[in-house]
Amino acid sequence: MNRQGAGVLRLKSRPSVVAWHAHVGRKEKQGPLGSWFRYYSEDTTLGESSWELAESRLQQLAFEGATAACTLQPDTLLGGDLQNQCTAGAYAARRTALPYVGLYGACSTMAESLALASLLVDGGYSGCAAAVTSSHFCSAERQFRFPLEYGSQRPPQSQWTVTGAGCALVAPHREGRPYVEQVMFGRIIDLGITDINNMGAAMAPAAADTIMNFFKDTGSSPGDYDAVYTGDLGEIGSRLLLRLLERAGYNLTNHQDCGLMIYDRATQRVGSGGSGCGCSASVLCGHLLPRLCSGELGNILFVATGALMSTTLFQQGESIPGVAHLLNIRGC
């Protein structure tokens, strides 16, 4: 068995992330990681007639960029997004003629898709698998909150959905490329948060659960990693995560959150930080993988978190379940 404890999966063949590509919007280009995002669109419609199709186009651009950066042709596509029935991914995948595995993990989808892609390659079921994920501020706002035209006020604990997509290609181990050593799928944790504007609080317990289980099962500790990157907990969720881990005896001094890295909260008016599947996807594919490849990062945990509610269940008064999937990625 390649399985340990509560569910750490060890990838013996150490599949490599051989290519990656991120494509973001204007606001993300203007943020602190702007210089890392080489590919972006000033016009967030991307020339499409709807926000939903614009998001689909983001996925297509990320996929095409990643495949252009690689001599291998992917044979499997795994992806997802936040749209109802995951249409951004499905409509983008129409153009690829690849077997398509549709996923829904809310904002954890980049980790979920990359973990499954790595397992398919490690198990010998794929020679090159593509993991692709996106979100778009405008499609998410009108679906989860209000149409932009309402001009509704945003409470300070809310987060700003990233307009962006990331795609990573996984293939058998190759020197000079980052590789996936371990993955862990998270459990669904619901501590009863019912504020749809406070996703960070809903997801933090799931992130804490996955991270603690991983440390326990592997016998490792925070200091063994250069950094632990969570997906999009934002300011509030990040603080909660650190407190939950502290209570359990883990002092996570090397924590970073993609939702806090991608925007400048002081000047960009994004509330508690960035969010959306595209947040961790574009930070991973635009910033972390290049740094892992250059040797600047040697050993990281990438823990993307998702809040699994819908507006229907929220309006029925249900609380918001969270989930967090983890990858241990090694640099070159």
Place this chain on the structure above:
Amino acid sequence: MNRQGAGVLRLKSRPSVVAWHAHVGRKEKQGPLGSWFRYYSEDTTLGESSWELAESRLQQLAFEGATAACTLQPDTLLGGDLQNQCTAGAYAARRTALPYVGLYGACSTMAESLALASLLVDGGYSGCAAAVTSSHFCSAERQFRFPLEYGSQRPPQSQWTVTGAGCALVAPHREGRPYVEQVMFGRIIDLGITDINNMGAAMAPAAADTIMNFFKDTGSSPGDYDAVYTGDLGEIGSRLLLRLLERAGYNLTNHQDCGLMIYDRATQRVGSGGSGCGCSASVLCGHLLPRLCSGELGNILFVATGALMSTTLFQQGESIPGVAHLLNIRGC
């Protein structure tokens, strides 16, 4: 590599489906497969306060039924459904404390989840993986079409969403249980159907594509299998499938469609037949797996089909992409 041609994945360890459970509603119990459905609810609210929670409860019952029928405890849960953000699955999974891999493949989800579960077991990443899928007529109607209270008319080409869930547990090969020999993830095919009431027509080209690719890559032909079961093409989609395959030189005389098996179209007023993730899930787990286990069926193809549109994209005038995932399951 355990991969052949366009994407037939051969599971060398022949993982077994060691337990299964289907739970359906009243209308399904009254249908032609009624005697196979031992577990059902007369009251389709299942005692819950909303249709969405009722569907969640169906998944929970299917999961609990399958685990009760098995001495192994699952270590991974893979599932999905048709609800926005796949909430039926996520809310049911809250109770399991298992690592959760959320999927979206529309009505193809039973095949998608069972295929991934089988790969995880075959690759040694899971000692027992649960695949669970559901749909509920009332939650689907109000989400995709009209609230039931409108009493809107249904066109004859429409299909009736099955109220039901199925759960199958996959574990390393065990004598006396059906096993999964090959799986194939389908490509997304969109021939431009824009009628949201004609899902069969939207999905038939995807089913034809997957089935033809499978025959080509394996060098097998329809006669090599006891039967080829599609998910929920209904009357119209089934006729289209047979015509598409005939054109390509395949005479599929042993085709059956779960959507045509589960209801009596003459008396149950279901339009073109049954549909929904729960259709193929409950027929597989309530009818096919028991027959594979008893030896009545020896070698089948199970091809669940999904239509990947949302109401948003449909209202924007977009066409409906289809997908079909395939499993080759062997009896005892």
